[in-house]
Amino acid sequence: MKFQPIDQAAAALGAEKRAAVQAGSKAGHEKRTKLLFEHYSDPDRLRRLAGEIKQHAIENLDSYLPAAEARLLANGAKVHWAATAGDACAAVLGILRSRGATKLVKAKTMVSEEIELAAFLEKHGIECLETDLGEFIVQLDGDHPSHIIKPILHKNRRQIAESFERHGLGTYDDTPEEITRRARRFLRHKYLEADAGLTGANFVVAESGRIVVVTNEGNSRFCLAATRCHIVLAGIEKIVPRDRDLGPLLNLLARSGTAQQLTVYTEFISGPRSPSQPDGPDEMHVIFVDNGRSEVLAGDCRDILRCIRCGACLNVCPVYRQAGGHAYRSVYPGPVGAVLSPLMLGGRFSEKADLPKASSLCGACNEVCPVNIPIPDLLLRLRARAQREGISSPGVPPFGAWSVLASRPAAWRAALIAGRAIDHIPTRLLPVPALRAWENTRTLPPWRGGEFRRWWEKRRKR
Amino acid sequence: MTDREEVLSRVRSALAPLGRREALPDFEAGLCLPDGLSAVGGPEETFVERLRSVNGEAVAGPAALAVRLRAGGWTRGYCDPELWPGLAPHFGPDFSVETEFDLARIDDYSFGITRAAGAIAETGTIILDDAGTSRRLAALAPWVHVAAVPRSRIFATLAEGLGALGRDSNVIWVTGPSKTADVEGILIEGVHGPGVQIALLL
Numbered sequence: 001m002k003f004q005p006i007d008q009a010a011a012a013l014g015a016e017k018r019a020a021v022q023a024g025s026k027a028g029h030e031k032r033t034k035l036l037f038e039h040y041s042d043p044d045r046l047r048r049l050a051g052e053i054k055q056h057a058i059e060n061l062d063s064y065l066p067a068a069e070a071r072l073l074a075n076g077a078k079v080h081w082a083a084t085a086g087d088a089c090a091a092v093l094g095i096l097r098s099r100g101a102t103k104l105v106k107a108k109t110m111v112s113e114e115i116e117l118a119a120f121l122e123k124h125g126i127e128c129l130e131t132d133l134g135e136f137i138v139q140l141d142g143d144h145p146s147h148i149i150k151p152i153l154h155k156n157r158r159q160i161a162e163s164f165e166r167h168g169l170g171t172y173d174d175t176p177e178e179i180t181r182r183a184r185r186f187l188r189h190k191y192l193e194a195d196a197g198l199t200g201a202n203f204v205v206a207e208s209g210r211i212v213v214v215t216n217e218g219n220s221r222f223c224l225a226a227t228r229c230h231i232v233l234a235g236i237e238k239i240v241p242r243d244r245d246l247g248p249l250l251n252l253l254a255r256s257g258t259a260q261q262l263t264v265y266t267e268f269i270s271g272p273r274s275p276s277q278p279d280g281p282d283e284m285h286v287i288f289v290d291n292g293r294s295e296v297l298a299g300d301c302r303d304i305l306r307c308i309r310c311g312a313c314l315n316v317c318p319v320y321r322q323a324g325g326h327a328y329r330s331v332y333p334g335p336v337g338a339v340l341s342p343l344m345l346g347g348r349f350s351e352k353a354d355l356p357k358a359s360s361l362c363g364a365c366n367e368v369c370p371v372n373i374p375i376p377d378l379l380l381r382l383r384a385r386a387q388r389e390g391i392s393s394p395g396v397p398p399f400g401a402w403s404v405l406a407s408r409p410a411a412w413r414a415a416l417i418a419g420r421a422i423d424h425i426p427t428r429l430l431p432v433p434a435l436r437a438w439e440n441t442r443t444l445p446p447w448r449g450g451e452f453r454r455w456w457e458k459r460r461k462r
Numbered sequence: 463m464t465d466r467e468e469v470l471s472r473v474r475s476a477l478a479p480l481g482r483r484e485a486l487p488d489f490e491a492g493l494c495l496p497d498g499l500s501a502v503g504g505p506e507e508t509f510v511e512r513l514r515s516v517n518g519e520a521v522a523g524p525a526a527l528a529v530r531l532r533a534g535g536w537t538r539g540y541c542d543p544e545l546w547p548g549l550a551p552h553f554g555p556d557f558s559v560e561t562e563f564d565l566a567r568i569d570d571y572s573f574g575i576t577r578a579a580g581a582i583a584e585t586g587t588i589i590l591d592d593a594g595t596s597r598r599l600a601a602l603a604p605w606v607h608v609a610a611v612p613r614s615r616i617f618a619t620l621a622e623g624l625g626a627l628g629r630d631s632n633v634i635w636v637t638g639p640s641k642t643a644d645v646e647g648i649l650i651e652g653v654h655g656p657g658v659q660i661a662l663l664l
Contacts, residue, residue: 218655
């Protein structure tokens with residue numbers, strides 16, 4: 001029996017991880033909903049507005065990107081462009097080499113995961129240390145984040161304590177407070193030793209050239225207080241037109257992501273440190289990364305580029321809750337990842353064309369999205385694309401016979417009558433793998449085929 | 463072709479076939495105000511209340527600050543040299559306060575006192591900028607950060623705060639102590655930054 005890849009991952013997840021994923025995502029979703037509706041009588045209005053702002057921004061990137069570049073240059077920053085992941089890695093390495101830098105601390109950058117920067121830099125003799133607590137733990141374990149904003153949603157405290165012990169961060173202690181303190185003591189000296197700090201960008205404001213970075217832990221601030229060189233990896237879709245547009249976006253990002261009114265640290269960086277300021281970078285480099293985004297922009301799923309990476313769609317998704325983030329085989333998991341990951345592969349779309357099929361299309365991801373992305377519609381478009389391109393995925397039942405039946409009324413009527421046989425034949429003898437898979441975990445209900453037709457007939461006669 | 467031209471030409475050709483582009487929506491700043499959260503008085507009262515709700519603290523003056531620091535057992539720290547003359551008379555001989563921040567002894571400072579550019583009442587946020595902060599690290603590395611907030615610079619709303627970002631090359635909004643919930647969703651304060659965030663109202 002062949003399952004879809006995401007089903008295989010869900011089946012192999014293990015009880016402990018599944019419990020961690022389910023508890024974490026459920027709590028995240030419930031807290032978000034409670035806070036949002038306590039604070040706003042009509043939060044829907046706000047997210048529709050935020051969606052329009054971001055849609056406008058991505059549909060006008062051709063003018064906003066050069067505008068942001070001009071502001072950044074005027075503010076004293078240097079601007080680089082990277083067409084591919086390789087170009088982006090090379091740009092970072094070039095900057096570090098020009099300064100003789102060998103130690104890099106990084107914070108708040110999914111793009112660096114996307115372009116696999118850490119492995120690349122280490123190959124070139126540069127130490128690249130993750131500073132977000134969760135991502136630091138992931139790096140220690142040689143693991144991958146499983147959630148956009150809660151990277152270790154899939155781990156519990158015991159696993160973390162064991163890992164700390166293995167890596168010489170003290171004897172086993174699994175209290176969350178002690179885990180956090182140990183990371184604090186270890187990492188603060190790493191910041192001070194580092195030659196450069198790398199961050200992502202939550203938003204890039206075109207009119208002011210401000211890079212906006214939000215964190216709760218303060219790790220990005222430490223990168224920008226202790227090092228002399230700041231490198232920003234920003235996806236080209238991170239643009240917003242005006243400073244004032246940050247109002248709806250910051251309000252929604254904090255509430256959707258972590259159920260906070262505002263993230264603890266919201267940093268607005270428009271250039272190297274002021275001359276009077278002793279701490280912080282005297283060089284700032286912004287690298288605008290394409291890596292497949294312009295191709296997404298050209299297609300009919302460009303709405304996905306509105307995403308502000310809050311993770312709300314992961315928390316609410318019944319598939320994510322069962323399968324966990326690693327099941328998506330991508331930096332971007334969950335519903336947003338099911339759209340974005342295959343698209344960003346460009347010509348290698350087929351490698352992840354199964355992801356859009358791993359959805360019940362329940363629509364919850366669209367309802368919670370702070371920028372109102374119609375994710376279910378986009379998933380359907382990608383399914384249609386896979387169909388057009390003749391890409392088959394393992395474990396998807398063949399619908400050929402179904403379409404023959406469903407498009408011929410006489411055949412359909414005959415099938416409804418013949419279907420009664422199912423009540424009398426053991427399911428495991430049926431030549432339909434999907435039915436057998438269903439029966440592995442559930443009991444097939446008695447055959448009720450034709451009931452709607454009978455009801456309709458009766459209703460018409462009345 | 464340089465990477466710049468390559469990226470921009472791809473973006474241009476991606477957008478060229480679009481017939482109608484989404485218009486930039488205009489909106490009233492008031493739309494972002496959480497109407498379910500009522501202000502508890504003027505901006506200062508609201509700021510103090512919201513700061514408490516994110517586990518921050520406010521103290522009304524230098525004498526109250528000295529009492530609070532002593533009660534926490536935080537007697538060794540750093541203070542912005544411009545602020546210290548005004549605070550020193552209220553701090554007893556049990557305090558050891560330096561006006562130079564020595565990076566080599568970063569863990570010796572239990573508190574850091576720096577100037578804030580202002581505050582935002584709506585969110586309980588302290589605004590730090592490069593022009594007013596004597597050292598970014600002194601406001602970040604010690605366990606306790608004390609931000610001296612001028613009462614005259616408390617903005618009512620987040621939108622007003624955005625409007626006041628100005629030309630400083632680095633502005634950071636601080637809303638409560640540094641925190642994480644990465645381990646099993648349990649809230650822990652004081653991750654990389656301060657575990658205690660105090661606003662000294664001046």
